[in-house]
Amino acid sequence: MPYCDHNATAPLRPEAREAVMRALSLTGNPSSVHAGGRAARAMVEEAREAVARLAGAKAEVVIFTSGATEANALALWGAAEAAADAGNPITRLLVSAIEHKSVLKTAEAVAEHMNIRLEIVPVTADGVVDAKALTALLRGEGRALVAVMAANNETGVVQPVAEISRLCRDAGALLLVDAVTAAGKIPLDAGLCDYMTLSGHKLGAPQGVGALIVSETAPLAAQLVGGGQQKGLRAGTENLSGIAGLGAAAKAVLANDEECAHLAALRGHFERALKEAVPEAVIFGANAPRLPNTSNVALPGLAAENMVIALDLDGMMVSSGSSCSSGKIAASHVLAAMGVSDLSSVRISFGWNSLPDDANAVVASLVKLWQRARPRVAA
Numbered sequence: 001m002p003y004c005d006h007n008a009t010a011p012l013r014p015e016a017r018e019a020v021m022r023a024l025s026l027t028g029n030p031s032s033v034h035a036g037g038r039a040a041r042a043m044v045e046e047a048r049e050a051v052a053r054l055a056g057a058k059a060e061v062v063i064f065t066s067g068a069t070e071a072n073a074l075a076l077w078g079a080a081e082a083a084a085d086a087g088n089p090i091t092r093l094l095v096s097a098i099e100h101k102s103v104l105k106t107a108e109a110v111a112e113h114m115n116i117r118l119e120i121v122p123v124t125a126d127g128v129v130d131a132k133a134l135t136a137l138l139r140g141e142g143r144a145l146v147a148v149m150a151a152n153n154e155t156g157v158v159q160p161v162a163e164i165s166r167l168c169r170d171a172g173a174l175l176l177v178d179a180v181t182a183a184g185k186i187p188l189d190a191g192l193c194d195y196m197t198l199s200g201h202k203l204g205a206p207q208g209v210g211a212l213i214v215s216e217t218a219p220l221a222a223q224l225v226g227g228g229q230q231k232g233l234r235a236g237t238e239n240l241s242g243i244a245g246l247g248a249a250a251k252a253v254l255a256n257d258e259e260c261a262h263l264a265a266l267r268g269h270f271e272r273a274l275k276e277a278v279p280e281a282v283i284f285g286a287n288a289p290r291l292p293n294t295s296n297v298a299l300p301g302l303a304a305e306n307m308v309i310a311l312d313l314d315g316m317m318v319s320s321g322s323s324c325s326s327g328k329i330a331a332s333h334v335l336a337a338m339g340v341s342d343l344s345s346v347r348i349s350f351g352w353n354s355l356p357d358d359a360n361a362v363v364a365s366l367v368k369l370w371q372r373a374r375p376r377v378a379a
């Protein structure tokens with residue numbers, strides 16, 4: 001079955017599967033001093049090195065978590081609490097309108113519980129964070145923490161992180177970059193921000209593992225305390241098999257220039273074929289720089305739910321809206337922020353094992369649906 005939902009979760013890469021199996025066959029707590037413990041520790045540290053290389057950071061600043069939801073929460077709560085404890089509190093959270101809900105909802109909770117002002121940074125019609133609006137917001141009083149993702153999970157639109165980093169540095173603001181969707185598709189540079197987050201299952205590692213990369217100078221208070229693992233910043237016995245899988249996937253995507261070129265060609269082919277058959281098709285974010293794998297398309301008058309179900313009946317897996325709301329189709333806050341009035345679209349996201357036949361099959365199914373629905377839509 002064509003699987004075109006890599007931004008929701010990517011199939012396990014063979015390299016990651018092999019690393020997971022190796023880790024599962026090993027007995028030892030990475031904190032134990034005996035030989036089994038040392039072997040487990042070596043696996044964790046090898047993965048830490050690989051994740052650091054992927055993020056453009058040093059291994060010492062990588063903290064493994066249960067996924068990007070936890071990593072985003074650790075960054076936001078951890079920054080706010082540590083900054084307050086150090087007497088230099090964060091007084092404003094400036095969060096882009098297109099962040100993943102794990103950032104938006106956590107920012108709302110942090111703002112409410114810690115009496116911090118939450119301000120939403122708008123995006124342009126192309127889905128790019130509005131740097132002018134951010135500049136104006138950064139002129140406000142008090143210390144700010146800004147959250148802007150490296151690339152959006154629904155549209156694939158790449159955000160101007162280097163420019164935003166400069167604006168934040170000039171204003172003395174902290175910066176959180178959710179690099180979940182961008183990782184493995186464009187180069188990352190954790191040196192541009194204070195906090196960067198990653199998720200294993202978007203890279204071809206298992207679900208339930210991720211990482212926070214935190215700059216050495218950024219405030220961070222632990223949210224899970226106990227055994228003192230990971231320098232006391234994230235207690236809990238490390239998820240050895242997940243971490244080993246994440247490390248292997250990170251290594252694989254660091255050497256994937258060919259894969260990215262293939263994805264760009266595949267996405268280009270998909271969009272050209274769709275537009276040729278259905279000139280009315282709308283591709284969101286098409287005028288902005290985008291990740292090579294993602295296409296967010298609307299066929300005017302067709303509901304997202306109908307498109308997803310019709311594709312599923314034809315044996316194709318795609319998403320509507322953000323990955324975490326797959327299954328319960330809700331209006332997209334990302335398209336709403338871009339000023340799109342008809343919020344019904346499907347997201348096709350290709351990945352490491354996608355084939356031209358997958359793209360052709362999705363186009364054929366969408367065209368069939370469009371032809372069936374056209375008389376009704378036109379009426």
Ligand code: PLP
Pocket residue numbers: 007008066067068069070100102149153178180181198199200201208209210323324
């Ligand atoms: N950030 C983005 C951009 C995502 O797409 C997701 C998952 O869909 C997350 C964060 C949360 O990641 P996880 O599933 O590892 O908690």
